[in-house]
Amino acid sequence: MPHKKPSPLYQSIYNLVRQVPPGYVTTYGQIAQIVGCTARTVGFAMAALPAGNDVPWQRVINSQGKVSPRTDGEGNILQRDLLEAEGLCFNQKGKLNLEKLRWTFV
């Protein structure tokens, strides 16, 4: 166990994302409300995710039901591909049915 702890808030966010099963998605606002921060902070935590993590960041989308455009540019395309691989279907406008696919944390 390291003396220097990483951001506990980030760990809480990652822990929640790990609870999302395949085939379901969650929103930044949902996680933000649970951990007690704003949606921006959740998105910031996702951006700070290290490579090779066990966090299905791809299942985290915005309140619009779509993937968020990242500074990387092609990251959102990869995310959409990963979600489709899990059995999720995108709308004609590239949206997901949050009403059906939204995961509720226990």
Place this chain on the structure above:
DNA sequence: TTGTTGACTCTGA
């Protein structure tokens, strides 16, 4: 310590 930036969300038109 302050200031800037960011994978967001809300409200109004």
Place this chain on the structure above:
DNA sequence: CTCAGAGCCAACA
């Protein structure tokens, strides 16, 4: 329905 602006919190230099 879409487009635009403002607000919010946390991490980094």
